[in-house]
Amino acid sequence: MAIFPSKARLAHIVFEHNDRASRNFDVFILVLILSSVTVVILDSEPSINKKYHDILHLLEWIFTALFTVEYILRLWLSNRKWGYITSFYGIVDLLAIIPSYLSLFLLNTQFLVVIRGLRLLRVVRILKLGRYVKEAETLKSALRSSRAKIQLFVGSVLTIVLIAGTLMFIVEGPTSGFTSIPMAMYWAIVTLTTVGYGDITPVTALGKFISAVIMLLGYAIIAVPTGIVTSELTQVKRDQADGKKKKCGTCGNFNEADANYCKVCGEGF
Secondary structure, eight states: OOSSOOHHHHHHHHHOOSSHHHHHHHHHHHHHHHHHHHHHHHHTSHHHHHHHHHHHHHHHHHHHHHHHHHHHHHHHHOSSHHHHHHSHHHHHHHHTTHHHHHTTTSTTGGGGGGGGGGGGGHHHHHTTOHHHHHHHHHHHHHHHHTHHHHHHHHHHHHHHHHHHHHHHHHHTOGGGTOOSHHHHHHHHHHHHTTOOOOSSOOOSHHHHHHHHHHHHHHHHHHHHHHHHHHHHHHHHHHHHHHOOSEEOTTTOOEEOTTOSBOTTTOOBO
16 A cells, blocks of 8 residues: 555645545645745734744745745646646746745845735635636626727826826926926826825926816726726626627627627637
């Protein structure tokens, strides 16, 4: 009788979640993730760091070693190694261990290990929260369908920022803090998003007028992406409800039931 499980059995435990051993492995990894993130958060508190720095530092390297072994194990067991490396979870798994090693050369980069929190997304798979996966797919389809509109919107906003920043640089100039067009564009972004840090402010009447226009425009702009995504979500829900349209596997667009090609990307059905 073999002491260690076979490679096939290990792969099942690591990648699947339909038996006790695989679920226990996933829960163990989740506990490690939560513990590691907690250690990093505690280490950032000066009073705790001063008293328990050595212990926290040791724990962090233990977690890093365990996650490194897990990453190598997943890579070894994967049938499509490059596919795993370039997948979302593969990238997150790699990013979960890189900051600790970078901290050997760059100060404070160890705090970036909070990226490990992204690995908690595996809880969806472990707890079999299928309804959330379905809703996530709906949201993804809506975002994909509205991609062109959002790109056009972002392009329009950047154009407004460029024009507004250039105008303010001409009108106000360095004496008011608008020392360059990039600095004026920074001000325009802050103003357009209604954040208003107040570190740079116009002093001339024309500059204040332009500022007022940009601030009013900002309120209108904020509502645009929300409306675009909401509209697409409604459309996706409607298409999924009637069940009569074909969903393109390439771009996610819904087409008529008798369509032979996607009307957006041209992919054949």
